[in-house]
Amino acid sequence: MHRNPGVTRIAILFLTLMLTACGNGPEEKPPAPLEPTSSTKGFYCGMTLAEHPGPKGQIHVAGETGPLWFSSIRDALAYLQLEGATRRVRAFHVHDMGRADWNTPQAGTWIDATQAYFVLGSRREGGMGGSEVVPFGDKAKAEAFTAGFGGRVLDYTAIRKEEMFPAKGDAGG
Secondary structure (H helix, E strand, O other), X not given: OOOOHHHHHHHHHHHHHHHHHHHHOOOOOOOOOOOOXXXXXXXXXXXXXXXXXXXXXXXXXXXXXXXXXXXXXXXHHHHHHHOHHHOOEEEEEEEOOOOOOOXXXXXXXXXXXXXXXXXXXXXXXXXXXXXXXXXXXXXXHHHHHHHHHOOEEEEHHHHHHOOOOOOOOOOOO
16 A cells, blocks of 8 residues: 555644644643732722732633732632633632731732632631631641631532522522
């Protein structure tokens, strides 16, 4: 059987392009966390992050030049539930409240949210009022937090499955 080298090269090129388009190409490195400025505003509230105590979140999505900033972790999780499913999330960073000050989380205390432990249902109010979802890089520190403020500790997979916002007519809705 006689093979045409030009056809073989075209077939290899086509297969390579198809595999790359399907996401089997080299993985893109997730963006590193950034530090907000004094004028950085929350995605939903439009107020500066500095106006709110408690942990903040930043979500990097494909097609945006910088992260979307959130005044509370609850707001960031709402974004993932409501809008994030339609966009490619490249990274999600939260303050590690085991290392950060509650009133003004310091620079350099960001962690990858997918590796965090979250306290849900505590008595600690966040930046937008109401019970805040509080992230920690260390599970023991998250458990110690619940001893003082109540709540329960969940990992990222479990927190993403939580129903953060009850349907209309449900208690608390």
